[in-house]
Amino acid sequence: MIEMNIICAKKLCLYYRDFQALKDIDLDVPAREITALIGPSGCGKSTFLRTLNRMNDLIQGVKITGEVTYHGENIYAGQVDVTALRKSIGMVFQKPNPFPMSIYDNVAYGPKLHDNLSKAELNDLVERSLRGAALWDEVKDRLKKSALSLSGGQQQRLCIARALSVSPDVLLMDEPTSALDPASTMKIEELMGHLKQDYTVVIVTHNMQQAARISDRTAFFLTGDLVESGKTDEIFSMPKDKRTEDYITGRFG
Amino acid sequence: MNARQRFDEELQALSDSLIKMGETARTAIDRATTALLTGDRTLAQQVVDDDDQMDEMERNIEQTCLRLLLKQQPVARDLRKISTAIKMITDIERIGDAAADIAEISLHLTAPMFPEIQADLKAMAAATQDMASSAIAAYVKEDLELAKQTQEKDDIVDDYFLTIRAVLGEKIRTDVSLMDAALDYLMIIKYLERVGDHAENICEWVEFYKTGIRKNDRIF
Amino acid sequence: MKNGRLPLKRRAYSGFLMGLIGLSAAIAVGLIVGLIGYVFYRGLGHISWEFLSTARSALRGTIGILPNILFTLFLIITTLAIVLPIGIGAAIYLNEYATSRRLVRIIEFATETLAGIPSIIYALVGVLLFIQGLGLRVSILAGALTLSILSLPTIVRTTQEALRTVPVSYREGAFALGATKWYMIRTIILPSSLDGIVTGVILAVGRMVGESAALLFTAGTGYFLVTNYFEALHASGGTLSVMLFVYATEHGNFDVSFAIASILIFIVLLLNFGVKLVKRKLRRI
Numbered sequence: 001m002i003e004m005n006i007i008c009a010k011k012l013c014l015y016y017r018d019f020q021a022l023k024d025i026d027l028d029v030p031a032r033e034i035t036a037l038i039g040p041s042g043c044g045k046s047t048f049l050r051t052l053n054r055m056n057d058l059i060q061g062v063k064i065t066g067e068v069t070y071h072g073e074n075i076y077a078g079q080v081d082v083t084a085l086r087k088s089i090g091m092v093f094q095k096p097n098p099f100p101m102s103i104y105d106n107v108a109y110g111p112k113l114h115d116n117l118s119k120a121e122l123n124d125l126v127e128r129s130l131r132g133a134a135l136w137d138e139v140k141d142r143l144k145k146s147a148l149s150l151s152g153g154q155q156q157r158l159c160i161a162r163a164l165s166v167s168p169d170v171l172l173m174d175e176p177t178s179a180l181d182p183a184s185t186m187k188i189e190e191l192m193g194h195l196k197q198d199y200t201v202v203i204v205t206h207n208m209q210q211a212a213r214i215s216d217r218t219a220f221f222l223t224g225d226l227v228e229s230g231k232t233d234e235i236f237s238m239p240k241d242k243r244t245e246d247y248i249t250g251r252f253g
Numbered sequence: 254m255n256a257r258q259r260f261d262e263e264l265q266a267l268s269d270s271l272i273k274m275g276e277t278a279r280t281a282i283d284r285a286t287t288a289l290l291t292g293d294r295t296l297a298q299q300v301v302d303d304d305d306q307m308d309e310m311e312r313n314i315e316q317t318c319l320r321l322l323l324k325q326q327p328v329a330r331d332l333r334k335i336s337t338a339i340k341m342i343t344d345i346e347r348i349g350d351a352a353a354d355i356a357e358i359s360l361h362l363t364a365p366m367f368p369e370i371q372a373d374l375k376a377m378a379a380a381t382q383d384m385a386s387s388a389i390a391a392y393v394k395e396d397l398e399l400a401k402q403t404q405e406k407d408d409i410v411d412d413y414f415l416t417i418r419a420v421l422g423e424k425i426r427t428d429v430s431l432m433d434a435a436l437d438y439l440m441i442i443k444y445l446e447r448v449g450d451h452a453e454n455i456c457e458w459v460e461f462y463k464t465g466i467r468k469n470d471r472i473f
Numbered sequence: 474m475k476n477g478r479l480p481l482k483r484r485a486y487s488g489f490l491m492g493l494i495g496l497s498a499a500i501a502v503g504l505i506v507g508l509i510g511y512v513f514y515r516g517l518g519h520i521s522w523e524f525l526s527t528a529r530s531a532l533r534g535t536i537g538i539l540p541n542i543l544f545t546l547f548l549i550i551t552t553l554a555i556v557l558p559i560g561i562g563a564a565i566y567l568n569e570y571a572t573s574r575r576l577v578r579i580i581e582f583a584t585e586t587l588a589g590i591p592s593i594i595y596a597l598v599g600v601l602l603f604i605q606g607l608g609l610r611v612s613i614l615a616g617a618l619t620l621s622i623l624s625l626p627t628i629v630r631t632t633q634e635a636l637r638t639v640p641v642s643y644r645e646g647a648f649a650l651g652a653t654k655w656y657m658i659r660t661i662i663l664p665s666s667l668d669g670i671v672t673g674v675i676l677a678v679g680r681m682v683g684e685s686a687a688l689l690f691t692a693g694t695g696y697f698l699v700t701n702y703f704e705a706l707h708a709s710g711g712t713l714s715v716m717l718f719v720y721a722t723e724h725g726n727f728d729v730s731f732a733i734a735s736i737l738i739f740i741v742l743l744l745n746f747g748v749k750l751v752k753r754k755l756r757r758i
Binding site for chain 1: 572574640642643644645646647648649650651652653656660661664665
């Protein structure tokens with residue numbers, strides 16, 4: 001049987017000390033689709049995204065109740081190997097964050113961490129990852145150059161290549177184009193259209209048009225609540241909740 | 254605070270001009286049928302002359318809609334409102350065209366009205382007028398219930414059409430010399446029947462605007 | 474601004490302030506240049522090959538500072554060997570591992586305070602702790618231990634500063650790939666904060682070279698040539714700064730003092746150029 005929902009959040013609550021940032025979130029993420037998380041700043045959408053690969057573990061004072069299952073297993077259960085989880089659920093951040101090393105080393109960082117590959121295998125993997133992020137043709141002649149010499153859009157695609165290098169099956173993207181110019185943004189959106197053939201993508205975006213353009217499903221967060229989720233076409237044409245409608249039509253607040 | 258007050262004002266202006274266009278169409282069909290039934294040639298001529306005004310309105314509304322789509326990239330109810338407008342003006346404009354055509358025919362009628370159809374034609378004209386004004390009213394008031402009721406009235410108009418057509422067919426069969434006059438009246442009832450169809454379409458767009466569903470299908 | 478110019482009063486005031494600022498700058502620069510120039514003027518003439526390459530000989534009545542150069546070198550190496558692992562390790566712990574913010578803040582306050590304490594107090598601590606407490610002789614080792622305590626706060630502080638310049642986004646990037654904390658620190662944090670750490674270390678070395686008060690009673694004032702490092706650890710040895718003080722106060726030999734001072738200034742200049750070089754070379758690619 002084909003697994004429909006690769007990630008399911010059930011009654012997920014998250015607290016920063018006394019503040020409840022997520023309230024009873026129930027959301028299923030279908031495999032090989034793009035799910036967009038939208039909502040005003042501070043609504044909990046990024047926080048929710050970070051619960052999916054346990055990046056919130058890094059923040060002190062965070063408490064989580066409820067569960068998030070990945071392939072049916074609760075990732076907050078005691079024996080979960082966070083390293084392996086993050087290998088399977090990759091992440092791309094708002095600001096492109098290539099490491100201060102060469103393009104090649106950036107992409108090779110993940111594989112070196114997890115597997116013991118030969119030089120040839122590693123070369124091959126780096127090329128495949130860069131091709132997967134539609135960056136290979138632009139950088140193949142300067143793999144040894146610093147990653148910081150790339151343009152913002154190229155840096156972000158490098159970060160996508162870096163995420164792809166450890167063969168994840170889910171990609172979490174936290175406002176991946178908010179620091180980029182329109183042309184680079186379009187390239188990344190185009191790329192995401194290709195990526196969803198092989199990966200499940202969850203993206204946080206402030207850009208409503210972007211959510212409408214690229215995503216299959218949309219979830220609307222407001223002050224820690226998941227107000228509404230469903231097919232993007234439906235959310236953007238006929239949202240059920242007045243708050244969703246007010247937000248996406250720009251009449252919020 | 255409303256973050257998109259300008260946009261809301263523009264949408265309101267769009268609604269206003271759509272209502273105005275609907276009123277103009279309703280007036281046109283009212284006058285055309287009155288002119289037909291009373292033989293008022295001045296009124297008929299006025300309907301024909303006023304049709305240009307309708308075309309002008311249609312163009313203006315169309316431009317407004319396309320400009321709003323381009324600049325505001327509307328979604329949800331805004332998108333529905335604008336796409337409804339852009340589709341509805343075609344139907345409203347056709348109602349205006351039908352009114353002008355009826356007026357034009359009534360200006361050139363060669364024979365007096367057949368007494369056999371007079372009552373039915375009057376009733377059909379009234380039913381059509383009623384449909385047109387109810388459809389416009391349904392849009393103005395965003396009244397889904399009224400829109401549904403109005404749609405059902407199309408059957409009444411269709412029945413009158415078939416009844417009158419049968420009478421006219423009989424006329425032609427019995428006396429070929431009545432052919433021209435009968436055909437004129439056949440055209441008139443066809444136009445009236447079309448007005449009913451367009452009124453029904455308008456109601457369907459009202460339903461879409463309110464529910465996102467048109468003809469039982471989700472469009473999105 | 475009718476005619477595009479400030480009123481006379483304001484222009485005069487502004488000019489007066491500019492004058493004051495210029496004067497302050499001139500005094501500061503003048504003092505430094507004058508000081509260095511005077512030291513070199515008094516000292517350079519007394520530096521000779523013999524002065525640099527021999528030990529002091531009572532028999533021949535010659536003065537040489539080779540042992541003191543070596544002692545200085547040994548002292549710095551020993552101090553660094555002790556203080557770097559502890560200091561950098563402590564900084565990494567405080568910055569990356571410590572979970573109690575309050576504790577970190579207390580420790581940081583303590584290191585800051587320690588960094589400002591006069592070095593003569595460290596001399597007292599050194600004497601009490603290492604010589605009377607541990608029974609060490611007045612030696613390079615005792616001096617190095619004292620210097621370690623003295624420079625530890627600085628090393629911890631500068632390393633922490635350097636670690637803090639590594640953006641959170643690098644850490645997140647590494648974690649998101651499944652890196653463990655130590656792997657992340659080793660492959661991302663340390664390489665990209667290396668320039669800051671090295672700079673801090675060089676500046677600390679500069680302070681060690683110039684330190685005298687803390688060493689006078691712990692490392693001593695020995696001037697016999699010991700070329701073996703391990704022997705030197707247990708020998709009393711005066712560093713250049715200490716000897717400068719000794720020659721000036723005990724022997725009244727200001728010529729030698731100025732010669733040593735010239736050499737010290739030269740070394741510090743060299744170290745400062747070294748910092749600039751390191752910054753440029755190790756700047757993140």
